[in-house]
């Protein structure tokens with residue numbers, strides 16, 4: 357593996373998931389793999405789970421991890437080639453990234469989308485510029501359109517939670533929110549579940565919240581949430597803003613929030629969410645505090661997904 361930007365960088369999802377679960381069973385078995393190596397973790401946006409789990413994963417491989425909150429502590433970066441930098445940006449990625457490439461062996465980058473310019477966001481300018489100019493492997497810690505470390509974690513969590521000899525039914529459901537959020541987690545989850553190919557996959561959302569087809573192709577789209585939830589083994593809850601009329605909130609109907617009454621339609625489904633979650637807006641207390649929620653297990657598995665990915669890059 358050279359970079360880890362999306363599922364397209366993975367040749368065998370099951371094999372990578374197995375490596376992650378092997379690390380869960382024996383976290384320090386490759387403690388010397390990353391000896392004398394450093395990873396730089398650059399955050400242009402906030403994070404708790406991604407930041408801490410990747411640091412822990414690097415530590416389990418004997419790597420030094422250095423976190424840099426570019427958004428708070430660093431110079432504001434320019435990403436457009438040939439920009440005339442007379443505005444607010446202070447340093448061009450073309451100048452900063454090669455230095456980071458000399459400081460580190462691997463670079464992790466978190467960059468959220470603007471949600472203002474669909475073309476720029478969906479071209480993944482920021483992460484592509486880091487790949488172009490850093491000269492070392494780049495790991496996405498969530499980019500403008502996808503969150504691959506989260507999605508690998510999600511598959512690991514589904515695999516360890518489902519023991520039946522049949523395909524699970526997985527439902528990704530839109531949920532209400534007070535802010536316009538990126539489509540990243542929903543895009544990425546859809547892309548990984550479709551690429552994995554070992555589930556009956558349904559996406560449900562209100563009209564006007566359709567995701568980019570490049571990620572959802574292979575899934576069944578059912579606009580009636582109750583219909584979609586029937587016999588689900590897993591329900592993945594997530595808000596996203598509109599894709600077509602980009603970055604907007606249209607419907608914000610609280611009826612779309614998952615409750616125990618809705619859960620009764622499912623096959624006693626496990627409930628997932630990437631976190632952070634707005635309680636009683638996006639997901640009800642009764643679900644989050646109830647026996648079907650696996651959100652803590654899911655977030656805890658972030659360490660093993662990150663460790664498997666870093667190990668693959670280090671081995672290369």
Ligand code: CP
Nearest residue numbers: 403404405406630631
């Ligand atoms: N799920 C996730 O990426 O969490 P953080 O934003 O806290 O990293």
